[in-house]
Amino acid sequence: MEFEEHVQSRQMVYQGDLVQVERQQVTMPDQTTATREIVRHQPAIAVLMVTPERQMIVEQQWRAAVNGLTLEIPAGKVETGEDMNAAAMRELNEETRLTAQHLEVVAEFYTSPGFTDEFMKLYVATGLTPVTTKLPQDPDEQIALIKLDLPTALEQVRTGQIQDAKTVMAIWYWQSHPELGVEA
């Protein structure tokens, strides 16, 4: 592969609870050397939930990285050994107390491949009904649930009230699939 870089050496320079940072010395195709810094993070899932009333569910929560409140679709890290679909259903239960009859992956992507290996699958969930068994919630998270229709969601992207990449992405997907939720 003409662009391929070869790792000459690697060093784990930070081992945190949420992320690990690795530094690599790499040889580029023209044989010059460069340094690469990589933030390792667990894979994650995110879910565009659309109700039969054509409303999406977003969560308002405090984010330390942003030092403020955000509006985000339900999302979370995949646990070690956990199937991604199972992680999506678990997060729906923990965060919204709903389950979905229909759960479909609509995109798979790296959240910011210039510096991190965090890999995410975006699901669409429809046919929403209350769960019968409630899973324990994360005590570190305080979340308020809000429902938005499509015009409001689009407006909140335009005005900057919604500033989360996966949520913007989900809203623009929904814009091209306005039938979501109704058919379920």
Add this chain to the structure above:
Amino acid sequence: MEFEEHVQSRQMVYQGDLVQVERQQVTMPDQTTATREIVRHQPAIAVLMVTPERQMIVEQQWRAAVNGLTLEIPAGKVETGEDMNAAAMRELNEETRLTAQHLEVVAEFYTSPGFTDEFMKLYVATGLTPVTTKLPQDPDEQIALIKLDLPTALEQVRTGQIQDAKTVMAIWYWQSHPELGVEA
């Protein structure tokens, strides 16, 4: 603000070239304590460039974090003190040797607010013409340019050939604005 957390102490635990990692001890609204880990990163811009022939420009490049080739719209970090619009025009010049008559912000977002403060603006650029003055290119980057029409781009999201969040987002924006490029 009912969800607000208060930072009790903070420590810079890793100082890299590309990222810095900070650990915080925070007090939550219920007065319990939690640890937060934040990856600090420069703000960034990304540009959906659409030609009058209704093709978008994507870059193929090697990404160490992904250990493989990616297809991404032109993007880059904003330099310290640099205006974000100026950064967008600079990246177009450096990476595609084009300039844009029309440059518009269509969304502003955090790429992954659960762990990083990286903030990005997504632009749409139309009215593309070759630059008259070529800015120096980054020797650490080797890039091939590829043009895609909308049906092909959507198909490459579906098949997983395109796996970059900002690029998926841009393609879904374009799907709802198929007139882009033509009017310029």
